[in-house]
Amino acid sequence: MAMEGNIEEAAKYLALGTATGLGAIGPGAGVGYLVGKTIESVARQPEMRGDLQGMMFLGLALTEAITFYALLMGFVAFFL
Amino acid sequence: MTPFRNRFVAIWLVLVVATMTAATISLMTGPAYGQAAESAGNAEESNEPDPIAEFELLPLGPVALNNALRFGCDGKDAEGHKTGCIVDMSINKAVIYLWLAALICCLFTVLVARRMQLKPNKTQTFTEVVYEFAHDSIAKATLGEKTFSRYMPYVASLFMFLWVVNLISFIPLPFGHESAWGIADFGLYAATSNINVTLALTLVTFFVSHFEGVRHNGLIKYMGSWKPHGVNPILGGFIWVIEFISQLLRLVSMSVRLFANMLAGHLLILMMLSLIAIIGSVFIAIGTVPIAVFFFLFEFGLVATLQAFIFAMLSGIYIGGAAEPQH
Numbered sequence: 469m470a471m472e473g474n475i476e477e478a479a480k481y482l483a484l485g486t487a488t489g490l491g492a493i494g495p496g497a498g499v500g501y502l503v504g505k506t507i508e509s510v511a512r513q514p515e516m517r518g519d520l521q522g523m524m525f526l527g528l529a530l531t532e533a534i535t536f537y538a539l540l541m542g543f544v545a546f547f548l
Numbered sequence: 549m550t551p552f553r554n555r556f557v558a559i560w561l562v563l564v565v566a567t568m569t570a571a572t573i574s575l576m577t578g579p580a581y582g583q584a585a586e587s588a589g590n591a592e593e594s595n596e597p598d599p600i601a602e603f604e605l606l607p608l609g610p611v612a613l614n615n616a617l618r619f620g621c622d623g624k625d626a627e628g629h630k631t632g633c634i635v636d637m638s639i640n641k642a643v644i645y646l647w648l649a650a651l652i653c654c655l656f657t658v659l660v661a662r663r664m665q666l667k668p669n670k671t672q673t674f675t676e677v678v679y680e681f682a683h684d685s686i687a688k689a690t691l692g693e694k695t696f697s698r699y700m701p702y703v704a705s706l707f708m709f710l711w712v713v714n715l716i717s718f719i720p721l722p723f724g725h726e727s728a729w730g731i732a733d734f735g736l737y738a739a740t741s742n743i744n745v746t747l748a749l750t751l752v753t754f755f756v757s758h759f760e761g762v763r764h765n766g767l768i769k770y771m772g773s774w775k776p777h778g779v780n781p782i783l784g785g786f787i788w789v790i791e792f793i794s795q796l797l798r799l800v801s802m803s804v805r806l807f808a809n810m811l812a813g814h815l816l817i818l819m820m821l822s823l824i825a826i827i828g829s830v831f832i833a834i835g836t837v838p839i840a841v842f843f844f845l846f847e848f849g850l851v852a853t854l855q856a857f858i859f860a861m862l863s864g865i866y867i868g869g870a871a872e873p874q875h
Contacts, residue, residue: 522689529805536808
Protein backbone atom coordinates (compact mmCIF):
# COMPACT_ATOMS: atom_id res chain seq x y z
CA MET A 469 0.00 0.00 0.00
CA ALA A 470 1.42 3.34 -0.98
CA MET A 471 1.86 5.97 1.75
CA GLU A 472 -0.06 9.18 1.26
CA GLY A 473 -0.12 12.45 3.12
CA ASN A 474 2.46 14.41 5.02
CA ILE A 475 4.85 11.83 6.47
CA GLU A 476 6.95 14.48 8.23
CA GLU A 477 3.88 15.74 10.10
CA ALA A 478 2.90 12.19 11.03
CA ALA A 479 6.39 11.47 12.33
CA LYS A 480 6.22 14.55 14.54
CA TYR A 481 2.98 13.41 16.15
CA LEU A 482 4.45 9.93 16.58
CA ALA A 483 7.57 11.36 18.18
CA LEU A 484 5.60 13.43 20.69
CA GLY A 485 3.36 10.53 21.65
CA THR A 486 6.13 7.96 21.85
CA ALA A 487 8.50 10.17 23.83
CA THR A 488 5.84 11.11 26.38
CA GLY A 489 4.48 7.60 26.70
CA LEU A 490 7.80 5.81 27.05
CA GLY A 491 9.16 8.53 29.29
CA ALA A 492 6.28 8.05 31.72
CA ILE A 493 7.00 4.35 32.37
CA GLY A 494 10.11 4.67 34.49
CA PRO A 495 9.04 7.65 36.64
CA GLY A 496 5.67 5.95 37.17
CA ALA A 497 7.36 2.92 38.69
CA GLY A 498 9.73 5.22 40.58
CA VAL A 499 7.00 7.35 42.13
CA GLY A 500 5.07 4.26 43.18
CA TYR A 501 8.15 2.74 44.79
CA LEU A 502 9.00 6.02 46.53
CA VAL A 503 5.55 6.54 48.03
CA GLY A 504 5.27 2.88 49.01
CA LYS A 505 8.60 3.01 50.83
CA THR A 506 7.59 6.22 52.58
CA ILE A 507 4.36 4.64 53.80
CA GLU A 508 6.38 1.64 55.03
CA SER A 509 8.74 3.93 56.93
CA VAL A 510 5.91 5.93 58.47
CA ALA A 511 4.21 2.71 59.53
CA ARG A 512 7.43 1.66 61.23
CA GLN A 513 8.22 5.02 62.82
CA PRO A 514 5.14 7.26 62.91
CA GLU A 515 7.00 10.02 64.77
CA MET A 516 9.23 10.59 61.70
CA ARG A 517 6.25 11.48 59.54
CA GLY A 518 7.04 15.17 59.06
CA ASP A 519 10.67 14.63 58.03
CA LEU A 520 9.81 11.74 55.76
CA GLN A 521 7.07 13.70 54.07
CA GLY A 522 9.44 16.51 53.20
CA MET A 523 12.00 14.07 51.83
CA MET A 524 9.28 12.25 49.91
CA PHE A 525 8.15 15.41 48.17
CA LEU A 526 11.71 16.32 47.22
CA GLY A 527 12.27 12.84 45.83
CA LEU A 528 8.90 12.96 44.13
CA ALA A 529 9.87 16.22 42.44
CA LEU A 530 13.17 14.82 41.21
CA THR A 531 11.60 11.59 39.97
CA GLU A 532 8.68 13.30 38.32
CA ALA A 533 11.03 15.71 36.58
CA ILE A 534 12.25 12.88 34.34
CA THR A 535 8.79 12.65 32.77
CA PHE A 536 9.00 16.32 31.87
CA TYR A 537 12.40 15.91 30.24
CA ALA A 538 10.83 13.27 28.01
CA LEU A 539 7.85 15.56 27.37
CA LEU A 540 10.24 18.42 26.60
CA MET A 541 12.13 16.28 24.10
CA GLY A 542 8.79 15.37 22.54
CA PHE A 543 7.92 19.07 22.24
CA VAL A 544 11.32 19.77 20.73
CA ALA A 545 10.65 17.11 18.10
CA PHE A 546 7.10 18.39 17.57
CA PHE A 547 7.70 22.11 17.24
CA LEU A 548 11.28 22.44 16.02
CA MET B 549 -27.33 13.61 57.81
CA THR B 550 -26.58 16.72 59.77
CA PRO B 551 -27.49 20.09 58.27
CA PHE B 552 -23.81 20.92 57.77
CA ARG B 553 -23.16 17.78 55.74
CA ASN B 554 -26.33 18.37 53.78
CA ARG B 555 -25.15 21.84 52.82
CA PHE B 556 -21.69 20.54 52.00
CA VAL B 557 -23.03 17.90 49.62
CA ALA B 558 -25.41 20.43 48.04
CA ILE B 559 -22.59 22.88 47.34
CA TRP B 560 -20.50 20.17 45.69
CA LEU B 561 -23.45 18.98 43.61
CA VAL B 562 -24.25 22.49 42.38
CA LEU B 563 -20.58 23.08 41.57
CA VAL B 564 -20.25 19.85 39.60
CA VAL B 565 -23.47 20.35 37.65
CA ALA B 566 -22.72 24.02 36.90
CA THR B 567 -19.18 23.27 35.78
CA MET B 568 -20.12 20.38 33.55
CA THR B 569 -22.97 22.32 31.95
CA ALA B 570 -20.87 25.43 31.40
CA ALA B 571 -17.97 23.47 29.97
CA THR B 572 -20.25 21.56 27.60
CA ILE B 573 -21.99 24.72 26.37
CA SER B 574 -18.64 26.42 25.96
CA LEU B 575 -17.36 23.49 23.92
CA MET B 576 -20.45 23.27 21.72
CA THR B 577 -20.61 27.00 20.94
CA GLY B 578 -16.85 27.43 20.60
CA PRO B 579 -14.80 27.15 17.43
CA ALA B 580 -15.02 23.73 15.81
CA TYR B 581 -12.00 21.56 15.22
CA GLY B 582 -11.61 22.59 11.58
CA GLN B 583 -11.48 26.32 12.35
CA ALA B 584 -8.68 26.02 14.88
CA ALA B 585 -6.70 23.67 12.69
CA GLU B 586 -7.05 25.95 9.67
CA SER B 587 -5.01 28.69 11.31
CA ALA B 588 -2.27 26.13 11.93
CA GLY B 589 -2.10 25.52 8.17
CA ASN B 590 -4.01 22.28 8.43
CA ALA B 591 -7.12 22.64 6.32
CA GLU B 592 -9.39 19.98 7.75
CA GLU B 593 -13.13 20.57 7.64
CA SER B 594 -15.11 19.37 10.62
CA ASN B 595 -17.88 20.36 12.99
CA GLU B 596 -16.42 18.62 16.03
CA PRO B 597 -15.82 20.74 19.12
CA ASP B 598 -12.15 21.39 19.82
CA PRO B 599 -11.00 21.19 23.45
CA ILE B 600 -7.65 22.78 22.56
CA ALA B 601 -9.47 25.92 21.38
CA GLU B 602 -10.58 26.53 24.99
CA PHE B 603 -6.94 27.31 25.82
CA GLU B 604 -6.45 29.85 23.03
CA LEU B 605 -5.73 33.33 24.36
CA LEU B 606 -7.70 35.95 22.49
CA PRO B 607 -7.59 39.64 23.40
CA LEU B 608 -10.53 40.72 25.57
CA GLY B 609 -12.04 44.16 25.97
CA PRO B 610 -11.89 47.28 23.79
CA VAL B 611 -9.49 47.34 20.87
CA ALA B 612 -8.07 50.77 21.80
CA LEU B 613 -7.13 49.61 25.30
CA ASN B 614 -5.42 46.49 24.02
CA ASN B 615 -3.59 48.46 21.32
CA ALA B 616 -2.30 50.88 23.95
CA LEU B 617 -0.64 47.94 25.71
CA ARG B 618 1.18 46.72 22.60
CA PHE B 619 4.60 48.10 21.77
CA GLY B 620 6.85 47.88 18.76
CA CYS B 621 4.22 46.68 16.29
CA ASP B 622 4.43 46.75 12.52
CA GLY B 623 0.89 46.27 11.25
CA LYS B 624 -2.83 45.94 11.90
CA ASP B 625 -5.26 43.15 11.20
CA ALA B 626 -8.85 43.37 9.92
CA GLU B 627 -10.34 44.12 13.36
CA GLY B 628 -7.87 46.91 14.10
CA HIS B 629 -5.64 44.91 16.44
CA LYS B 630 -1.95 45.64 16.03
CA THR B 631 0.07 42.64 14.87
CA GLY B 632 3.71 41.60 14.87
CA CYS B 633 4.43 43.23 18.22
CA ILE B 634 7.70 42.90 20.13
CA VAL B 635 6.03 43.46 23.50
CA ASP B 636 2.37 42.42 23.64
CA MET B 637 0.77 43.08 27.01
CA SER B 638 -2.81 43.01 25.78
CA ILE B 639 -5.48 41.75 28.16
CA ASN B 640 -6.66 38.18 27.75
CA LYS B 641 -8.25 35.38 29.78
CA ALA B 642 -5.06 34.40 31.60
CA VAL B 643 -4.36 37.99 32.68
CA ILE B 644 -7.87 38.37 34.09
CA TYR B 645 -7.64 35.07 35.98
CA LEU B 646 -4.32 36.14 37.49
CA TRP B 647 -5.73 39.53 38.54
CA LEU B 648 -8.77 37.86 40.02
CA ALA B 649 -6.64 35.41 42.02
CA ALA B 650 -4.38 38.18 43.31
CA LEU B 651 -7.43 40.25 44.24
CA ILE B 652 -9.05 37.34 46.10
CA CYS B 653 -5.83 36.58 47.99
CA CYS B 654 -5.26 40.20 49.04
CA LEU B 655 -8.86 41.13 49.86
CA PHE B 656 -9.60 37.93 51.76
CA THR B 657 -6.53 38.03 53.97
CA VAL B 658 -6.65 41.80 54.55
CA LEU B 659 -10.35 41.69 55.47
CA VAL B 660 -9.79 38.78 57.84
CA ALA B 661 -6.73 40.40 59.39
CA ARG B 662 -8.63 43.65 60.01
CA ARG B 663 -11.28 42.06 62.18
CA MET B 664 -9.20 39.56 64.11
CA GLN B 665 -10.88 38.34 67.26
CA LEU B 666 -9.64 36.43 70.26
CA LYS B 667 -12.46 33.99 69.80
CA PRO B 668 -12.20 33.21 66.09
CA ASN B 669 -15.17 32.55 63.85
CA LYS B 670 -15.11 30.02 61.02
CA THR B 671 -13.52 32.28 58.41
CA GLN B 672 -10.75 33.34 60.74
CA THR B 673 -10.06 29.76 61.77
CA PHE B 674 -9.80 28.75 58.12
CA THR B 675 -7.37 31.57 57.36
CA GLU B 676 -5.29 30.72 60.41
CA VAL B 677 -5.08 27.09 59.35
CA VAL B 678 -3.91 28.09 55.88
CA TYR B 679 -1.37 30.53 57.30
CA GLU B 680 -0.08 28.00 59.81
CA PHE B 681 0.25 25.39 57.08
CA ALA B 682 2.23 27.78 54.88
CA HIS B 683 4.33 28.94 57.83
CA ASP B 684 5.15 25.58 59.39
CA SER B 685 4.78 22.86 56.79
CA ILE B 686 6.16 24.79 53.84
CA ALA B 687 8.42 27.60 55.00
CA LYS B 688 9.84 26.25 58.25
CA ALA B 689 10.31 22.74 56.85
CA THR B 690 12.23 23.88 53.79
CA LEU B 691 13.88 27.29 54.33
CA GLY B 692 16.92 27.29 56.56
CA GLU B 693 17.50 29.62 59.50
CA LYS B 694 19.37 32.13 57.35
CA THR B 695 16.60 32.71 54.84
CA PHE B 696 13.47 31.99 56.87
CA SER B 697 12.55 35.52 58.00
CA ARG B 698 13.25 37.00 54.58
CA TYR B 699 11.57 34.43 52.34
CA MET B 700 8.72 33.06 54.44
CA PRO B 701 6.35 35.70 52.99
CA TYR B 702 7.43 34.89 49.44
CA VAL B 703 6.97 31.15 49.78
CA ALA B 704 3.71 31.44 51.73
CA SER B 705 2.15 33.88 49.26
CA LEU B 706 3.35 31.74 46.37
CA PHE B 707 1.42 28.84 47.86
CA MET B 708 -1.71 30.84 48.48
CA PHE B 709 -1.66 32.57 45.09
CA LEU B 710 -1.15 29.36 43.14
CA TRP B 711 -3.76 27.62 45.22
CA VAL B 712 -6.36 30.26 44.43
CA VAL B 713 -5.38 30.32 40.74
CA ASN B 714 -5.75 26.55 40.57
CA LEU B 715 -9.05 26.53 42.44
CA ILE B 716 -10.79 29.30 40.49
CA SER B 717 -9.78 27.52 37.29
CA PHE B 718 -12.40 24.85 38.02
CA ILE B 719 -15.22 27.32 38.62
CA PRO B 720 -16.99 28.52 35.47
CA LEU B 721 -16.34 32.23 34.99
CA PRO B 722 -17.57 34.37 32.09
CA PHE B 723 -14.26 34.91 30.32
CA GLY B 724 -14.55 32.31 27.57
CA HIS B 725 -14.60 33.01 23.86
CA GLU B 726 -17.53 34.96 22.49
CA SER B 727 -20.58 32.80 21.90
CA ALA B 728 -23.15 33.10 19.14
CA TRP B 729 -25.09 35.71 21.11
CA GLY B 730 -22.15 38.08 21.39
CA ILE B 731 -21.51 37.51 25.08
CA ALA B 732 -18.60 35.68 26.61
CA ASP B 733 -19.21 32.08 27.54
CA PHE B 734 -18.77 30.60 30.96
CA GLY B 735 -15.82 28.28 30.60
CA LEU B 736 -13.06 26.48 32.44
CA TYR B 737 -9.60 27.93 32.13
CA ALA B 738 -6.51 27.76 34.32
CA ALA B 739 -3.97 30.57 34.12
CA THR B 740 -1.41 28.00 35.28
CA SER B 741 -2.15 25.85 32.24
CA ASN B 742 -0.15 28.45 30.34
CA ILE B 743 3.61 27.89 30.28
CA ASN B 744 4.31 31.65 30.39
CA VAL B 745 2.76 32.05 33.84
CA THR B 746 4.55 29.12 35.43
CA LEU B 747 7.85 29.91 33.76
CA ALA B 748 7.73 33.50 35.06
CA LEU B 749 7.18 32.31 38.63
CA THR B 750 9.94 29.71 38.24
CA LEU B 751 12.34 32.35 36.95
CA VAL B 752 11.74 34.44 40.08
CA THR B 753 12.60 31.46 42.30
CA PHE B 754 15.59 30.58 40.12
CA PHE B 755 17.19 34.02 40.28
CA VAL B 756 16.34 34.52 43.96
CA SER B 757 17.89 31.20 44.94
CA HIS B 758 21.16 31.91 43.12
CA PHE B 759 21.23 35.48 44.42
CA GLU B 760 20.86 34.18 47.97
CA GLY B 761 23.49 31.52 47.39
CA VAL B 762 26.02 34.11 46.23
CA ARG B 763 25.05 36.58 48.95
CA HIS B 764 25.48 34.12 51.83
CA ASN B 765 28.49 32.14 50.58
CA GLY B 766 30.32 34.28 48.04
CA LEU B 767 30.52 33.42 44.37
CA ILE B 768 33.53 31.06 44.52
CA LYS B 769 32.33 29.10 47.54
CA TYR B 770 28.79 28.85 46.16
CA MET B 771 29.95 27.53 42.80
CA GLY B 772 32.30 25.16 44.66
CA SER B 773 29.42 23.74 46.67
CA TRP B 774 28.01 22.16 43.52
CA LYS B 775 30.60 19.39 43.64
CA PRO B 776 31.17 16.97 46.52
CA HIS B 777 34.22 17.26 48.74
CA GLY B 778 37.04 14.75 48.69
CA VAL B 779 36.83 13.42 45.15
CA ASN B 780 39.66 13.82 42.66
CA PRO B 781 39.50 17.00 40.55
CA ILE B 782 38.66 15.35 37.24
CA LEU B 783 35.67 13.45 38.61
CA GLY B 784 34.71 16.50 40.67
CA GLY B 785 34.73 18.68 37.57
CA PHE B 786 32.57 16.17 35.76
CA ILE B 787 30.04 16.12 38.62
CA TRP B 788 30.13 19.93 38.71
CA VAL B 789 29.14 20.10 35.03
CA ILE B 790 26.25 17.68 35.62
CA GLU B 791 25.13 19.68 38.65
CA PHE B 792 25.33 22.89 36.60
CA ILE B 793 23.06 21.40 33.93
CA SER B 794 20.65 20.11 36.55
CA GLN B 795 20.45 23.60 38.05
CA LEU B 796 19.33 24.88 34.65
CA LEU B 797 16.92 21.98 34.18
CA ARG B 798 15.16 22.96 37.41
CA LEU B 799 13.66 25.78 35.34
CA VAL B 800 12.11 23.21 33.03
CA SER B 801 10.99 20.66 35.58
CA MET B 802 9.38 23.14 37.97
CA SER B 803 7.49 25.14 35.36
CA VAL B 804 6.44 22.17 33.26
CA ARG B 805 5.22 20.19 36.29
CA LEU B 806 2.63 22.79 37.22
CA PHE B 807 1.76 23.59 33.61
CA ALA B 808 1.39 19.97 32.51
CA ASN B 809 -0.64 18.95 35.54
CA MET B 810 -3.19 21.72 35.15
CA LEU B 811 -3.37 21.45 31.35
CA ALA B 812 -3.80 17.67 31.46
CA GLY B 813 -6.56 17.90 34.06
CA HIS B 814 -8.56 20.49 32.14
CA LEU B 815 -7.98 18.79 28.82
CA LEU B 816 -9.18 15.45 30.18
CA ILE B 817 -12.42 16.94 31.47
CA LEU B 818 -13.07 18.88 28.26
CA MET B 819 -12.13 15.93 26.07
CA MET B 820 -14.53 13.63 27.92
CA LEU B 821 -17.35 16.15 27.45
CA SER B 822 -16.62 16.80 23.78
CA LEU B 823 -16.60 13.06 23.07
CA ILE B 824 -20.41 13.26 23.15
CA ALA B 825 -20.39 15.40 20.01
CA ILE B 826 -17.41 13.73 18.37
CA ILE B 827 -18.96 10.26 18.54
CA GLY B 828 -22.37 11.78 17.87
CA SER B 829 -24.49 9.77 20.27
CA VAL B 830 -26.12 11.00 23.45
CA PHE B 831 -25.85 7.55 25.01
CA ILE B 832 -22.08 7.85 25.20
CA ALA B 833 -22.69 10.49 27.88
CA ILE B 834 -23.60 7.68 30.29
CA GLY B 835 -19.97 6.63 30.16
CA THR B 836 -18.05 9.85 29.65
CA VAL B 837 -19.80 12.27 31.99
CA PRO B 838 -19.09 10.20 35.14
CA ILE B 839 -15.43 10.04 34.09
CA ALA B 840 -15.42 13.83 33.63
CA VAL B 841 -17.03 14.30 37.05
CA PHE B 842 -14.52 11.94 38.64
CA PHE B 843 -11.59 13.82 37.15
CA PHE B 844 -13.17 17.13 38.15
CA LEU B 845 -13.43 16.03 41.79
CA PHE B 846 -9.92 14.56 41.69
CA GLU B 847 -8.40 17.71 40.21
CA PHE B 848 -10.37 20.17 42.31
CA GLY B 849 -9.98 18.28 45.55
CA LEU B 850 -6.42 17.04 45.30
CA VAL B 851 -4.27 18.11 42.36
CA ALA B 852 -4.96 21.85 42.60
CA THR B 853 -3.81 21.96 46.22
CA LEU B 854 -1.00 19.45 45.82
CA GLN B 855 0.59 21.23 42.88
CA ALA B 856 0.50 24.61 44.64
CA PHE B 857 2.04 22.95 47.69
CA ILE B 858 4.79 21.24 45.68
CA PHE B 859 5.64 24.42 43.79
CA ALA B 860 5.92 26.49 46.99
CA MET B 861 7.80 23.69 48.76
CA LEU B 862 10.34 23.31 45.94
CA SER B 863 10.86 27.09 45.88
CA GLY B 864 11.63 26.92 49.58
CA ILE B 865 13.97 23.94 49.16
CA TYR B 866 15.90 25.62 46.36
CA ILE B 867 16.24 28.96 48.15
CA GLY B 868 17.13 27.35 51.48
CA GLY B 869 19.50 24.89 49.86
CA ALA B 870 21.36 27.59 47.96
CA ALA B 871 21.91 29.72 51.06
CA GLU B 872 23.10 26.79 53.17
CA PRO B 873 24.79 24.22 50.91
CA GLN B 874 25.00 20.76 52.42
CA HIS B 875 28.44 19.70 51.24
